[in-house]
Amino acid sequence: MTEESDHETHIFPVETRYHTMAKRPGGVPRKLALQRAQAKIDELKPAFNVWLDRQLQEFIAAVRQLESNPDNLSRLENAYGKCRQLRNVGTTMGFELVTFISDMLCDNFEALKAGAVYQKETIDCQIDALVLASKPPYCTLRPDQLPEMTSGLREVVERVKSLVAK
Amino acid sequence: MLRGFGANKLLEVDQSIEVLQALTNQKIDIMICDSQLPPHGALALTRAMRRKGDNQNRTTPVLVMTSDSREGTVKLTRDVGANMVIAKPMSPKSLYDRLAWIAFTQRQFIATATYFGPDRRFKIEGYPNGVGRRKSDKAVEVAAEAGPALGQDDIDSLFGAARSGQT
Numbered sequence: 001m002t003e004e005s006d007h008e009t010h011i012f013p014v015e016t017r018y019h020t021m022a023k024r025p026g027g028v029p030r031k032l033a034l035q036r037a038q039a040k041i042d043e044l045k046p047a048f049n050v051w052l053d054r055q056l057q058e059f060i061a062a063v064r065q066l067e068s069n070p071d072n073l074s075r076l077e078n079a080y081g082k083c084r085q086l087r088n089v090g091t092t093m094g095f096e097l098v099t100f101i102s103d104m105l106c107d108n109f110e111a112l113k114a115g116a117v118y119q120k121e122t123i124d125c126q127i128d129a130l131v132l133a134s135k136p137p138y139c140t141l142r143p144d145q146l147p148e149m150t151s152g153l154r155e156v157v158e159r160v161k162s163l164v165a166k
Numbered sequence: 167m168l169r170g171f172g173a174n175k176l177l178e179v180d181q182s183i184e185v186l187q188a189l190t191n192q193k194i195d196i197m198i199c200d201s202q203l204p205p206h207g208a209l210a211l212t213r214a215m216r217r218k219g220d221n222q223n224r225t226t227p228v229l230v231m232t233s234d235s236r237e238g239t240v241k242l243t244r245d246v247g248a249n250m251v252i253a254k255p256m257s258p259k260s261l262y263d264r265l266a267w268i269a270f271t272q273r274q275f276i277a278t279a280t281y282f283g284p285d286r287r288f289k290i291e292g293y294p295n296g297v298g299r300r301k302s303d304k305a306v307e308v309a310a311e312a313g314p315a316l317g318q319d320d321i322d323s324l325f326g327a328a329r330s331g332q333t
Binding site for chain 1: 167168169170171172193195196202225226227233254255256257258259261262266268269270272273274275276277278279284285
C-alpha cells in the first residue's frame with residue numbers, strides 16, 4: 001500500500017479482484033451481456049405473473065388494514081413497502097404501467113406520512129387501475145399509450161399533493 | 167440479470183447481519199445491496215464493512231440499489247463509502263453500465279478518522295459505452311434531504327460532482 005499522508009488522511013490505490021477480472025481479455029461483450037440478461041428476465045416472467053398476483057393481493061389486504069386505521073404507522077409502512085416492491089420490479093419485468101401506477105400510490109403514501117388525510121376514493125381508484133394494469137392487454141402497454149388514463153391519475157395525485165400543501 | 171452478465175457465483179442474503187457473517191468467511195468481488203435491506207439498511211452495512219479494519223472485504227466495491235433517490239439520501243450513501251447508487255426500477259442496461267463504470271474507473275481509497283471508502287472527489291469522465299455526462303452536471307447543488315427524487319443521471323452526477331469541492 002502506498003500512502004500519501006496528510007496528518008491522519010491516507011490515500012491509497014485499490015485494485016480489487018473485481019477490477020482485475022473486468023479488465024482481463026475476453027469476456028462477454030456488452031451487447032451480448034444485455035441480451036442474455038434480458039433473456040434471464042424473460043425466463044422469470046411466468047413466475048413473475050404469479051408473484052404479481054400474490055403481491056397485489058397482499059398489497060390490497062395491507063391497504064384494507066390501513067384504511068381501518070390510517071394513523072397506524074406500521075400499517076402504513078407495510079402497505080407502502082409492498083407498493084414499493086411493485087414499483088421497483090414492474091419496469092424491470094416489462095410491466096411499465098404497473099410501475100407507473102404504483103409510483104403514484106407511493107406518492108400517496110408519502111403524502112400520508114407527511115400528514116395528509118387518508119383519501120379512500122383516491123387510493124381505491126389507483127388500486128383499480130393497478131389491478132387493470134397487471135392484466136392483459138394493459139400489462140404490456142406503456143403509460144404513454146394510455147394518455148387519458150395516465151393524465152387522470154396524475155390529476156388525482158396532484159390534488160392529493162395540493163391538499164398536503166394546504 | 168447478473169447471471170445474464172456472466173456471473174456464475176452469486177451469494178444472496180435476506181438480512182444485513184447475514185452479509186456480515188458471510189463476509190467474515192469469504193472474499194467477494196462486489197456487493198450489490200438494497201438500501202432497505204433489513205434490519206439496518208445498506209448504509210449501516212456499508213459503513214460497518216468499510217470501518218472494520220480486519221475485514222478482508224473492506225475495499226470491495228459496493229453498489230447500492232434504492233427507490234429513495236433524493237439528493238440527501240444519495241449523498242449519505244456516497245458518504246458511507248458506497249461506490250455507486252443505482253435507482254430502482256433498474257434495467258439490464260442501467261445495471262451493466264454502473265458495474266462497468268465501477269470496474270473501469272480507478273478511484274483511490276481515502277482513510278480518515280471519519281471516512282473510509284473510495285475517493286469522493288473523483289473526476290468523472292463519462293460512463294462506459296456512451297453513457298456520458300449531462301451538461302447540467304456542473305450546476306448540481308446538494309439540497310435539503312426532503313427534495314424530490316433524482317433520476318439516475320442526477321445520481322451519477324452527484325457522485326461526480328464531489329470533484330473540486332462542489333459538494
